[in-house]
Each structure stands twice: as C-alpha cells, then as structure tokens.
Amino acid sequence: MAELYTFSDETKAHLRKFRLTTSRSNDPQAVIYYIDRQTHEIKQDDDKTVYKSLDEIAEDLPDNTPRFVLLSYPLTLRDGRLKVPYVMLAWMPATCNHEQKMIYAGAKELLRNTAGVGDVIDITETEELEEVPARLGAT
Numbered sequence: 001m002a003e004l005y006t007f008s009d010e011t012k013a014h015l016r017k018f019r020l021t022t023s024r025s026n027d028p029q030a031v032i033y034y035i036d037r038q039t040h041e042i043k044q045d046d047d048k049t050v051y052k053s054l055d056e057i058a059e060d061l062p063d064n065t066p067r068f069v070l071l072s073y074p075l076t077l078r079d080g081r082l083k084v085p086y087v088m089l090a091w092m093p094a095t096c097n098h099e100q101k102m103i104y105a106g107a108k109e110l111l112r113n114t115a116g117v118g119d120v121i122d123i124t125e126t127e128e129l130e131e132v133p134a135r136l137g138a139t
Contacts, residue, residue, distance in 0.1 A: 006041045
C-alpha cells in the first residue's frame with residue numbers, strides 16, 4: 001500500500017529542511033500537505049504558506065477535504081524548559097467522503113515517517129486546534 005503514495009525529490013527536501021529549521025524556532029510554524037487525487041503524490045499546498053498560528057491554519061483548512069499539517073510548536077514546560085514538539089495534525093472533517101478518508105488514512109503513516117514527526121493528532125473540527133498546545137504539554 002505504501003507504494004501507492006509518492007513524494008517528489010523537492011517535497012522530500014522541503015520536509016527535511018522544514019524539520020531542521022523549525023526545531024530551533026521560537027514561534028509556531030506549520031505547513032499544509034494534501035494528496036493529489038490523480039497521481040497520489042503527497043504535496044505541499046499550492047501557496048507554500050508557512051503558518052505562524054493555529055488560527056491561521058484553521059482559516060485555511062478546507063471544510064470537506066482532509067489535509068495533513070506539519071506543526072512545530074515551541075512551548076514552555078512546567079519546569080521552565082523550552083520544548084519544540086514536531087507533530088502532524090491529521091485533518092479529517094466529518095463531511096469528507098469515504099474515498100477521501102481511505103486515501104488519507106492510507107498515507108498517514110508514510111507521511112509521518114517521511115517527515116520525521118513525533119506524534120500524530122487527529123482533528124475533525126477546527127475548534128480542536130485550540131486544544132493542541134495542552135495536548136503537547138503546554139502549561
């Protein structure tokens with residue numbers, strides 16, 4: 001099943017660069033990925049935006065289509081240490097069709113491994129984005 005989904009060399013390079021550059025950032029950073037319906041290639045959203053807040057992400061997530069969001073989210077732990085978790089948000093709105101759910105479910109682990117993220121957080125409503133900092137361990 002993993003062979004069904006592909007990444008261009010450009011996408012693989014971007015995934016690597018994004019992971020390395022965001023690990024030292026003091027601000028949240030995120031990029032959105034989608035699966036091309038024709039080729040099943042996993043690509044960064046066309047506008048190449050790097051999001052700086054969860055609110056910006058919520059505004060751009062489509063209402064009826066799944067997406068993957070790679071998120072680097074700096075936070076301060078209870079003991080005062082800075083932590084920068086790198087996670088993937090799997091956006092799967094309840095209104096998307098069964099075929100799309102299957103396509104994205106099949107690609108989730110491949111993108112997780114290729115991007116080198118720690119955890120995957122499943123999200124079905126934009127309001128759940130507000131819970132992400134607490135789920136990552138923010139005080």
